[in-house]
Amino acid sequence: PTALGLSPKPSPAICVNPRRRRSSGLVVRAEGQTINPEIRKTEEKVVDSVVVTELSKPLTPYCRCWRSGTFPLCDGSHVKHNKATGDNVGPLLLKKQ
Amino acid sequence: PTALGLSPKPSPAICVNPRRRRSSGLVVRAEGQTINPEIRKTEEKVVDSVVVTELSKPLTPYCRCWRSGTFPLCDGSHVKHNKATGDNVGPLLLKKQ
Ligand code: FES
Ligand code: FES
Numbered sequence: 432p433t434a435l436g437l438s439p440k441p442s443p444a445i446c447v448n449p450r451r452r453r454s455s456g457l458v459v460r461a462e463g464q465t466i467n468p469e470i471r472k473t474e475e476k477v478v479d480s481v482v483v484t485e486l487s488k489p490l491t492p493y494c495r496c497w498r499s500g501t502f503p504l505c506d507g508s509h510v511k512h513n514k515a516t517g518d519n520v521g522p523l524l525l526k527k528q
Numbered sequence: 529p530t531a532l533g534l535s536p537k538p539s540p541a542i543c544v545n546p547r548r549r550r551s552s553g554l555v556v557r558a559e560g561q562t563i564n565p566e567i568r569k570t571e572e573k574v575v576d577s578v579v580v581t582e583l584s585k586p587l588t589p590y591c592r593c594w595r596s597g598t599f600p601l602c603d604g605s606h607v608k609h610n611k612a613t614g615d616n617v618g619p620l621l622l623k624k625q
Contacts, residue, residue: 482624
């Protein structure tokens, strides 16, 4: 076992699939990763509905990063996720007009 | 190097953070993973707006899995992602009433 207490061979959860992009360097991408680690994991599929006529504010951001503490609403947590990972995800903005 | 051509020490992209849940077994979670591998990666942050008064259909699903071929709309690709990974993500449904 390594310092992490893991066997050194890759587990299915962290298999990597290295591939070469056209002209740039090696890209290592994790395959088969869940994108929602925490939210409503007892639900088979997390689907939310918004009746748009009931929106109260002119602009309401909805989360697409699965890191919000106020999911399905966006609470800005995508910023921390993007910084930590180099990702570029952001919310869906619902506008009343 | 391993068979994957990677050095055996974990790279930042695939670090794992094993932790014990209260009473159940070991949970190994990949940390620092991007959730959007493909969509509009030249944009610093992918934000989309919907003017809800302009929605044409009674029900419009918007993607939150970052796998849709018609992003920001949902095309059902979350089903394949969930099957492949054991995840439970799904769309945001915008309803006109
Ligand atoms: S908190 Fe998830 S998109 Fe903003
Ligand atoms: S295709 Fe992404 S949520 Fe349906």
